[in-house]
Amino acid sequence: MLEKVAFTMVPVDDPERARAFYEGTLGLTRGSAAPSGDWTEYDLPGGGCLALLRASLSGLEPSARSGSIAFEVSDLDALNARLKAEGVRYASEMIESPVCRMSVILDSEGNSLILHELRSKRAVTT
Secondary structure: OOOOOOOEEEEEOOHHHHHHHHHHHOOOOOOOEOOOOOEEEEEOOOOOEEEEEEHHHOOOOHHHOOOEEEEEOOOHHHHHHHHHHOOOEEEEEEEEOOOEEEEEEEOOOOOEEEEEEEHHHHHHHO
């Protein structure tokens, strides 16, 4: 029986480069990590865990490797402005839906990350 999501795993080719992106660009704080650097975990604000795994250990062919996680954000416009200024690559700059707004960025390894802002929260803060 499924109880909850334990973690979201993202395959990475270069763990050092990936850690620089997740810690430096996104501001996550490193949690548990293998001394070899093959596995790194980030406990996320509000719960959940993001794990980076050296792709060559995943057992997946490069064409089958993918990972995506959606991060809830409070100010998508401000975050997009900062990330664009830092040269972060975008797969989609803005996706509008009745309930949310999203941007899809690419991490240092080419994995897509969804930046998600709920319209109901935006209405309260703006």
